[in-house]
Amino acid sequence: MVKKPTTCTDNRRFNNPHKTVYAAGHRAALDGLPVHSCPHRHPAMRNSWLKGFTAAQQIELPFE
Secondary structure, three states, X not given: OOOOOOOOOOOHHHOOHXXXXXXXXXXXXXXXXXXXXXXXXXXXXXXXXXXXXXXXOOOOOOXX
């Protein structure tokens, strides 16, 4: 019986498009683009873009 390696050797763990789409949404919000300018139609990609967009719009309150 052939045993599969426990670690991934083809760098699949680095292939996560959601991080890139999240960053694109974050950048769009900082650039002042409207929320309806989301270029993605796939629900999962749109959700990641919107998460990045809304994260950039959060107000940081300086509590001391």
